[in-house]
Ligand code: NAD
């Protein structure tokens with residue numbers, strides 16, 4: 352039986368003054384930091400209680416009650432929805448957000464929760480090893496929920512480098528930092544007294560969790576009659592984005608198998624909902640309707656995605672953190688396959704109802720077929736039987752209810768929309784659609 356960590360508020364109040372402020376310089380990426388890490392040592396006794404034989408690791412059950420979370424990418428779409436979800440549901444938990452505020456990160460996404468007493472935002476890069484180690488120690492982090500990524504397939508086709516840097520190097524930097532703070536601390540004698548002192552207060556590794564948020568795109572593309580992706584489907588990533596996520600998944604797995612780092616992975620289907628950056632299909636279509644611009648559909652519009660409201664994704668991750676098996680991957684999906692044409696038609700119908708065109712011309716008249724995405728995966732579908740049977744997961748929103756709420760959110764948040772449709776966004780639209 353795993354014991355609960357002590358009250359986090361007590362833990363936080365014991366923080367030394369030195370560790371209570373984070374040097375803002377840390378937010379500047381310093382690639383040298385990752386080279387400073389010491390050679391990995393053998394799994395500590397703590398990790399060996401989790402995993403007696405690293406070479407013989409099998410998934411193990413645990414019930415984890417997170418108390419101090421590091422949420423990477425928390426200013427992005429899913430990350431910010433997860434922060435809202437968590438703060439509302441677990442008011443006493445510490446929620447520390449680490450986000451580099453790339454074009455996709457937006458502090459406005461976090462405004463509704465920014466005054467919560469347990470909230471802290473750190474502007475920094477997941478590739479900054481020293482920053483991450485300091486944060487894990489200073490905040491006594493027991494749970495990392497890793498959303499930070501370059502996430503747009505089309506951008507990965509135009510410029511793959513950032514995807515390798517953030518998704519692979521960045522994930523590896525987080526893993527190294529988690530290993531150092533959670534697993535290596537008792538075996539390293541050469542640490543400074545500050546770090547050693549701080550480490551004493553860190554939670555035991557058996558209560559820690561590295562949860563990696565991944566995607567169904569690692570499994571490649573399905574034919575119309577193929578069975579849906581399960582956790583045992585072989586990886587076959589087709590875009591640089593999908594390949595970089597697959598690489599990060601493998602690294603997370605390897606840190607469990609080799610070192611006993613307590614981790615879980617979730618591979619989820621297409622999300623939609625509030626705060627999604629309008630480079631992605633659903634918000635792009637809503638905002639193009641409002642602007643009277645064409646609704647660009649790649650290829651024949653018959654590519655299929657499995658759509659899931661972002662709140663349901665957050666609930667799935669919550670279940671994995673609370674009840675999931677350490678070392679396990681869980682697929683999360685909406686059981687909601689739609690062709691892109693079905694999606695655009697549904698949005699046009701909702702827009703005709705909720706924000707009719709002033710000339711009463713149906714929005715569907717704006718649908719325009721454009722050149723296809725390179726290597727465009729034909730179909731994704733998720734078999735969510737494992738998370739359903741083991742953890743009792745089921746999506747709460749149907750596509751109809753979720754899409755209606757989403758359209759209503761974009762209509763009610765025009766300021767948010769106008770603020771993100773500037774600079775980088777305009778350049779991107781020009782590059783992707785007007786080439
Ligand atoms: P997003 O692009 O909206 O947000 C990404 C966030 O990560 C941004 O806030 C950005 O500033 C931050 N970030 C990027 N590079 C960083 C770095 N080096 N250091 C720190 N922060 C950095 O992405 P999203 O759609 O919210 O996706 C979140 C995660 O979920 C990703 O890992 C993605 O692969 C995965 N995922 C997304 C979907 C989806 O449909 N959107 C589905 C399945 C899985």
Ligand code: DAU
Nearest residue numbers: 502503504566567568620621630631632647648649654691
């Ligand atoms: O499946 C999970 C993935 O879903 C996540 O891992 C990614 O981070 C997320 O971006 C999303 O990837 P997709 O490529 O499926 O999403 P996107 O919204 O970019 O495109 C959805 C479908 O719509 C896809 O078949 C491409 C098509 N599309 C997209 C855009 C932006 C168009 O037809 N026109 C467009 O303008």
